[in-house]
Amino acid sequence: MLTQVVPKASPQDERSAREIAALQDVYLAFVDTQRRSAKLALEGISLSFKEGEFCSIVGPSGCGKSTILNLIAGLTKPTEGSVICNGKPVAGINTEVGYVTQDDNLLPWRTLQSNVEIALELRGIPKEERARRSRELIDRVGLTGFENHYPAQLSGGMRKRGSIIRTLIYDANLILMDEPFGPLDAQTRLVLQNDLVKLWERARSTVVFVTHDLVEAIALSDRIIVMTATPGRIKKIYDIDIPRPRDVFHIHDAPGFSRIFDALWADIREEIKASMRRDP
Numbered sequence: 001m002l003t004q005v006v007p008k009a010s011p012q013d014e015r016s017a018r019e020i021a022a023l024q025d026v027y028l029a030f031v032d033t034q035r036r037s038a039k040l041a042l043e044g045i046s047l048s049f050k051e052g053e054f055c056s057i058v059g060p061s062g063c064g065k066s067t068i069l070n071l072i073a074g075l076t077k078p079t080e081g082s083v084i085c086n087g088k089p090v091a092g093i094n095t096e097v098g099y100v101t102q103d104d105n106l107l108p109w110r111t112l113q114s115n116v117e118i119a120l121e122l123r124g125i126p127k128e129e130r131a132r133r134s135r136e137l138i139d140r141v142g143l144t145g146f147e148n149h150y151p152a153q154l155s156g157g158m159r160k161r162g163s164i165i166r167t168l169i170y171d172a173n174l175i176l177m178d179e180p181f182g183p184l185d186a187q188t189r190l191v192l193q194n195d196l197v198k199l200w201e202r203a204r205s206t207v208v209f210v211t212h213d214l215v216e217a218i219a220l221s222d223r224i225i226v227m228t229a230t231p232g233r234i235k236k237i238y239d240i241d242i243p244r245p246r247d248v249f250h251i252h253d254a255p256g257f258s259r260i261f262d263a264l265w266a267d268i269r270e271e272i273k274a275s276m277r278r279d280p
């Protein structure tokens with residue numbers, strides 16, 4: 001179903017890799033007009049995402065992970081600091097990124113194939129080319145035969161695959177994913193993680209991926225960013241040097257897996273404890 005590919009050099013080897021997006025000393029406070037108060041959600045975040053890297057963000061619930069993606073997507077503005085994408089400050093909705101959220105958001109009145117083709121349709125790509133590109137992706141995630149099914153006729157895992165390839169089809173060089181596999185069962189998650197790793201190893205767009213699943217973060221990422229409990233700061237950044245192509249089904253057996261997992265878990269536990277002390 002999925003063709004084997006020779007991986008390109010890992011971003012860690014490419015010191016000169018181009019910066020695709022960055023946050024520079026970002027502070028973000030949400031203002032509560034009713035209570036006339038402000039709540040600091042992000043505190044002094046500086047991050048740089050390089051061309052072709054798969055980067056995950058983990059941290060306790062409410063630490064600001066989704067807010068970071070929303071800043072890059074231009075859905076939220078920083079109170080202080082700047083957000084850069086493809087060399088330009090993000091001002092308003094950032095149409096240069098693909099965004100996959102926890103809900104699959106497929107349009108119920110369109111078939112799988114016509115959902116996957118939406119972005120190409122909006123760009124005026126001719127019908128034959130749209131069909132060729134959408135069918136290729138549909139095939140790569142094992143959905144051939146379901147092109148004409150409506151979302152209600154597909155399983156949760158199939159809909160999620162559809163929403164991922166719908167984002168990948170327009171070749172954005174930056175893709176944001178916010179807990180995309182959150183609502184799925186454990187087996188379906190594994191299959192989709194495997195699909196994603198194979199698709200990404202071919203396309204090598206930059207991915208910023210939010211998850212609360214540490215095993216998923218290790219299996220997929222070149223780098224994992226750990227955040228503190230709210231207000232979110234960068235606590236640690238780990239380079240994940242498990243060789244590619246990766247086998248997500250046996251990631252526990254990869255050299256160094258336990259060491260990375262234990263370190264990540266210790267970080268998260270520390271932050272959860274700290275937030276419980278602050279907010280009993």
Ligand SMILES: Nc1ncnc2c1ncn2[C@@H]1O[C@H](COP(=O)(O)OP(=O)(O)O)[C@@H](O)[C@H]1O
Nearest residue numbers: 030031041060061062063064065066067068230
């Ligand atoms: N639109 C908003 N208005 C007010 N507070 C918000 C808003 N969005 C997020 N927050 C707050 O900012 C913090 C970070 O939220 P979020 O980025 O959703 O966290 P995470 O994705 O890590 O769970 C939380 O405390 C949340 O309550």
Ligand SMILES: [Mg+2]
Nearest residue numbers: 065066067178
């Ligand atoms: Mg979130």
